[in-house]
Amino acid sequence: MVDVVREIERKYEAEAGTELRELPAMDRLPGVAATADTGPVALDATYYDTEDGRLAAHRTTLRRRVGGGDEGWHLKLPADPRDPGVRDEIRAPLADELPRELAALVRSRVRGAPLVPLMRLCQRRTARELRDAAGTPLAEVSVDEVSAERYGPAGTTAEWTEVEAELAPGQDPALLDAVDELLRAAGLRSSASPSKLRRALDATAWQEQEERPRPPAKRERAPKGEAPGTxxxxxxxxxxxxxxxxxxxxxxxxxxxxxxxxxxxxxxxxxxxxxxxxxxxxxxxxxxxxxxxxxxxxxxxxxxxxxxxxxxxxxxxxxxxxxxxxxxxxxxxxxxxxxxxxxxxxxxxxxxxxxxxxxxxxxxxxxxxxxxxxxxxxxxxxxxxxxxxxxxxxxxxxxxxxxxxxxxxxxxxxxxxxxxxxxxxxxxxxxxxxxxxxxxxxxxxxxxxxxxxxxxxxxxxxxxxxxxxxxxxxxxxxxxxxxxxxxxxxxxxxxxxxxxxxxxxxxxxxxxxxxxxxxxx
The missing domain is CATH 1.40.20.10 (CHAD domain)
Structure with a gap:
């Protein structure tokens, strides 16, 4: 049995050592009546892809995560081509093998190519939950200390800290705009990477670029606004x-x-x-x-x-x-x-x-x-x-x-x-x-x-x-x-x-x- 959650989030760069208590107070944001800090929580996720990166080529993420309230297998699919921060997350219970429901959902991308471990991301997360007057969760703002390790003989590691603001299911995205304004006023800037995996891939890229496998089909397009020539x-x-x-x-x-x-x-x-x-x-x-x-x-x-x-x-x-x-x-x-x-x-x-x-x-x-x-x-x-x-x-x-x-x-x-x-x-x-x-x-x-x-x-x-x-x-x-x-x-x-x-x-x-x-x- 799988669950589907519409994920709407924004990510921000943060200095190493940033703590949740250093973030600005958020209990006066529109609709927010109270906040509650939780954590720390340890999250350990292994990300999978084909050797030639077919999931990444289609902006698709597959992971097996241990820890937290939603541990299990997670498949993230783009939900809005205009906004990389909006994705559908399909969740399946924790198991040793990839559940068949998720295997079917990636079949058009991977075909017969095997899925192999690509990256391990370990996080220490502290979070602040924003709630309305009835106690309903509206959003969560977290500080994530991330350690990434790429699998394989040329694997390397990377570490960074980021702030993430994620909307609770069914809530008004305008709240994230208000959170964004508050965080930017505090000196944070948007992350250059749309996801932790993308940042990890960039930070741990193989040096031997010519040996990297390639996706099976080209995806290049002409620059926006520039008409193709032939x-x-x-x-x-x-x-x-x-x-x-x-x-x-x-x-x-x-x-x-x-x-x-x-x-x-x-x-x-x-x-x-x-x-x-x-x-x-x-x-x-x-x-x-x-x-x-x-x-x-x-x-x-x-x-x-x-x-x-x-x-x-x-x-x-x-x-x-x-x-x-x-x-x-x-x-x-x-x-x-x-x-x-x-x-x-x-x-x-x-x-x-x-x-x-x-x-x-x-x-x-x-x-x-x-x-x-x-x-x-x-x-x-x-x-x-x-x-x-x-x-x-x-x-x-x-x-x-x-x-x-x-x-x-x-x-x-x-x-x-x-x-x-x-x-x-x-x-x-x-x-x-x-x-x-x-x-x-x-x-x-x-x-x-x-x-x-x-x-x-x-x-x-x-x-x-x-x-x-x-x-x-x-x-x-x-x-x-x-x-x-x-x-x-x-x-x-x-x-x-x-x-x-x-x-x-x-x-x-x-x-x-x-x-x-x-x-x-």
Whole structure:
């Protein structure tokens, strides 16, 4: 059994010998009614990683700690890319071996590489707990005397003292701002390292740098604000972002974090789209088989989500029917219908993520980034011209799809044409997202136009799927001797929604084509 704690903390440099009593009083901070000093407590933690630092490459920390009120195995995962001080700490009881729940959460990072002891950190901690008037803990400020020892034949040691302020679970982060102001006024400055492990790694770095193992895939990015120079730079940066997203979302999907499955699925789609849109930069003879595996993964991720989205839409339509016209057990019928369509399950999804096919896909993506299959003649050209041509090609493809949808008469052929146009709009949108570092604001605006079009066409497609489901519901109700009238009313509403979207399409498309025609990418 594991527990999850959202860790929000800040760290400060301190002189050796700093004591808790030397810190400023904190009982007058907003919301703080009392403080209590505790300690000292001895903490002894061993940190683990692969030989080539795969956890560190993904800002992930795994330790086994003895001592303190939370001793056990701790896995820390980044929770906010904008703030390294915010992490999710997943805790498991103390054991000799890594608990299988935590082993699963790091699998996308380590693959088959063994986890080995990397660093031992011993601390002497004295702490001050900040409490409200009811005695509820609000935050803790501690002084940590740290001794670090790196494992291995070239291991070295380091010692330092730091002050740490950590928010109690569920409390207002504004309190840390007040603590920060108080500590800075007392002369403390923020730590240059986001974590004790990072500081220990830097302080005990091997001297023989050329002998250090390397992570399996490059993670370099262009400096912030600086546009990459070549087409390869732009495309590979986008591909790398999506690969990182898949790997980093894996633990969230396993933990069933809201929206994580959808976000991971979108990352797979963005990757496949980039491979197709920028096939003159990356060799499709190599990327197409990888794209096929990404399509498989997206389908596995989408089984239950598609059912949930459809169920929610059907429930919304049925709820719109006046109560006096809701004949028969429509709520129960919908619940039964939804459960019958549940071909996936949490257990199945976890089996996919633990399976060899998925892990082999992650390895192939790493290999693709480590040795990109570039068409050198195109890939080495300045980015702007290459990505602009790719956008134009995708837009021309979209124009043909929308043209076919507009020319089609009502019925199944139009529904299919609208669906194909939606997929083309999504591809053009993702291509524009990838092009933003090279083309700037025009690419951002173009992506916004594609998003608007995609949403309109997507709502039409969702209506097509919902109407098919409502026909099935009506048939099942009829066969069971239940009234089917209510499903017919919901069907008519979905039919009206589709007609509204079809009526809106010409105007929206006219506006988009005028915009695209005058657009200088």
């Amino acid at each position: 087409a390869a730079d732009v495309v590979l940066a986008y591909v790398r972002t999506q690969v990182d997203a898949i790997v980093e979302l894996d633990p969230a999907v396993r933990r069933d974090v809201p929206d994580s499955v959808h976000r991971m699925r979108v990352a797979t789609r963005r990757l496949r789209s980039a491979f197709r849109s920028y096939g003159r930069v990356l060799d499709r003879a190599v990327t197409d088989p990888v794209g096929a595996e990404l399509k498989w993964l997206a389908a596995e991720l989408g089984v239950d989500r598609d059912r949930e989205v459809l169920t929610a839409r059907l429930a919304e339509r049925l709820d719109e029917v006046p109560r006096s016209l809701r004949l028969g057990p429509v709520t129960t019928r919908l619940r039964t219908f939804s459960q019958a369509r549940r071909t996936g399950s949490r257990r199945h999804l976890l089996a996919v993520l633990d399976g060899g096919r998925y892990l082999a896909l992650l390895d192939r993506l790493d290999a693709l980034l480590a040795g990109p299959p570039l068409h050198r003649k195109t890939a080495e050209r300045p980015a702007a011209g290459v990505v602009e041509k790719a956008l134009r090609r995708d837009f021309d493809r979209l124009a043909r799809g929308v043209g076919e949808a507009l020319a089609s008469g009502p019925g199944a052929h139009r529904d299919l044409a609208v669906h194909e146009a939606r997929k083309a709009a999504k591809r053009a949108r993702y291509a524009a997202e990838a092009a933003r570092p090279a083309l700037g604001k025009p690419a951002k605006q173009f992506a916004g136009q594609m998003t608007e079009l995609q949403e309109l066409l997507g709502d039409h497609q969702d209506s097509v799927v919902a109407r098919a489901a409502l026909r099935d519901l009506a048939a099942q109700a009829h066969a069971a001797g239940e009234p089917s009238f209510t499903y017919g009313l919901a069907y008519a509403r979905e039919q009206a929604i589709a007609a509204e979207r079809e009526a809106q399409l010409p105007g929206l498309w006219s506006r988009i084509t005028r915009y695209a025609g005058g657009l200088t990418l």
